[in-house]
Amino acid sequence: MSAEKILVTGGAGYIGSHACVELLQAGYDVVVIDNLSNSKPESLVRVAKITGKVLNFVEADICDKQALRDIFSQHKIYAVMHFAGLKAVGESCEQPIKYYQNNVYGTLVLTEVMQQFGVKKIIFSSSATVYGEPNTVKYTEDLPVFGATNPYGKSKAMVEDMLQDLPVADALSKSRDPWKIILLRYFNPIGAHISGLIGEDPNGIPNNLVPYVSQVAVGKLEQLSVFGDDYPTLDGAGVRDYVHVVDLAKGHLNALQALNKITGCKAYNLGAGKGYSVLEIIAAFERITGKSISYKIVERRVGDIAENYADPGLALRELNWQTEKNLDDMVADTWRWQSANPNGYE
DSSP: OOOOEEEEETTTSHHHHHHHHHHHHTTOEEEEEEOOSSOOTHHHHHHHHHHTOOOEEEEOOTTOHHHHHHHHHHSOEEEEEEOOOOOOHHHHHHOHHHHIIIIIIHHHHHHHHHHHTTOOEEEEEEEGGGGOSOSOSEEOTTSOSOOOSSHHHHHHHHHHHHHHHHHHHHHHHTOSSOOEEEEEEEOEEEOOOTTSSSOOOOSSSOSSHHHHHHHHHTTSSOOEEEEOSOSSSSSSSOEEOEEEHHHHHHHHHHHHHHGGGOOEEEEEEESOSSOEEHHHHHHHHHHHHOOOOOEEEEOOOTTOOSBOEEOOHHHHHHHOOOOOOOHHHHHHHHHHHHHHOTTTTO
């Protein structure tokens, strides 16, 4: 029996490349589509090196309907893992059209082609930003969505809403081959593969805390800005739920194995279920790298909240998934990647 073939959109990116490793190691065949707008083909060369296995790579955009049709014509795809999304909150506020075009329209094109070829299983890379700013620090999947405060989060919520309509249409038409959809709402992915061969390689100045801290540690950036130290938290700094990217990738594998058991569309939080403050992250970096991290306290950012973290109980019960790696693992693996690759994949 030949292995099931998974199409990974955005598979050369940070989370996508780690998912490719887990898929290949679990015995799946992998086809990647990526336009390389925020990733490098070298990541896939290294995925092959880590796993000792080959994958198929197509350099194309998910908005390119013909490129997608060609892939589905040439490969018998079992399911899709959909990572191909733009993800910088600040950039989304400056260029909302770009975000709706790629994230929303791109998913529309993808699902249209999937339906044409009778491939109706998809795992969507969503985000905790879809919850917006609920009046609670512990986020459960039954919180209302559509509270997002920026175009990035709104685009993720729109895609979720769109995907939820597909099984509803199946029910109306009494389809014998209904859509099976899992929405995975990530908290804050950090870390890198233990080999140090693949990791996060942001274009330009990093938008996220951990790659910024690691670039300060490696001497690439001068100083970190900590936005506010007067929040009602343990040390006054903002607290967030961080999840190791390998744990996250394994969550996608568990979701893939659970797809046949679900009906319709289900959402799951992927997070550790506890938070760390910005200052705790800095302290962990200093402890593990032996380097001093230069930082300054600046004013709070508009829209930032004091604290949030996932309630990951549903993922444990229904996907048999929980995080295995702790903060020290996340920082050590980030540092191994950053110190071995100070300029990323360049």
